[in-house]
Amino acid sequence: MTKAELLALTMADFDFENGTVRINKSYQRLKGQDYITTPKTPKSNRTIKLPKFLSEEMKDYFAMIYDIEPKDRIFQVTKSFLHHEMERGAKLSGVKKIRIHDLRHSHISHLIDLGFSAVAIADRVGHESIDITYRYSHLFPSKQVSMADKLDEVNANFENDDQDVVSDVMAEKLKTQEAVENDNKILDIQKYLVG
Numbered sequence: 001m002t003k004a005e006l007l008a009l010t011m012a013d014f015d016f017e018n019g020t021v022r023i024n025k026s027y028q029r030l031k032g033q034d035y036i037t038t039p040k041t042p043k044s045n046r047t048i049k050l051p052k053f054l055s056e057e058m059k060d061y062f063a064m065i066y067d068i069e070p071k072d073r074i075f076q077v078t079k080s081f082l083h084h085e086m087e088r089g090a091k092l093s094g095v096k097k098i099r100i101h102d103l104r105h106s107h108i109s110h111l112i113d114l115g116f117s118a119v120a121i122a123d124r125v126g127h128e129s130i131d132i133t134y135r136y137s138h139l140f141p142s143k144q145v146s147m148a149d150k151l152d153e154v155n156a157n158f159e160n161d162d163q164d165v166v167s168d169v170m171a172e173k174l175k176t177q178e179a180v181e182n183d184n185k186i187l188d189i190q191k192y193l194v195g
Contacts, residue, residue: 001125003079003100004028005044008036011062012070019055022047023126029078036073044126 007027014021024045028035039045050058065074082100090097104125111121121127 001048002026002104003082005039005126007073007075007077007079007082009074010071011068011074014058014062016055016059019050019052020047021050027073027079039126041126043122046123046126048124 001023004026005023008025009021009023013023024039026037026039026044028037062074068074079100086100087097108121108125111124112118
C-alpha cells in the first residue's frame with residue numbers, strides 16, 4: 001500500500017476473522033490540516049489478504065493502543081515523520097537510505113520473485129492498469145532457458161526414438177498450449193480493462 005493508504009488505516013479496516021485489511025481511503029496533510037480522502041483510482045479500493053504473521057503483529061499493536069475509536073487513524077503520524085524515521089534508522093544501522101515508497105517497490109519485487117503473476121500483484125497493490133505492474137517486467141523470470149531445455153529434450157527424444165518419452169513430450173506440449181491459451185485470455189482481459 002502507499003504511505004497515504006497506510007496512514008489512513010483504522011481499526012475498523014481490519015477483519016482478523018478473515019485475515020484481511022480493507023483499503024478505501026487516503027491520508028493527506030495540507031497546510032497543517034489532516035484530510036482523509038478517497039484513493040486516487042478506483043482500483044485502489046481493495047481488500048487484501050494479510051499473512052498470518054502480520055495479522056498477529058497488528059493484533060498486538062492494537063492491544064497497545066489506548067483511547068482510540070474504531071474509526072480513528074491507527075498511525076497518528078505524518079508522512080514527513082515517516083521520512084524522518086526512515087532516515088534516522090538508516091543512519092543508525094549504517095545502511096543506504098531509501099524512500100518509504102521504495103518499500104512498496106521491494107514488496108512488488110519480492111512477490112515477483114515468489115512467482116506470482118502480474119495480474120495478481122496488480123490486484124494486491126491497487127495498480128489501475130496491468131501496464132504499471134509490467135514496469136517491473138525485467139524482474140519476471142525469463143522463459144528462454146526453459147524453452148531451450150525443452151527443445152533439447154524433444155531433440156534427444158527423437159534421436160533415441162523412444163515412443164514413450166515422445167508421448168510424455170506431447171502431453172507436456174498440450175499443457176504448454178493450455179498455458180499459452182490462458183495467458184492469451186489474461187491479455188484479452190487486460191486489454192478490455194485498459195481499453
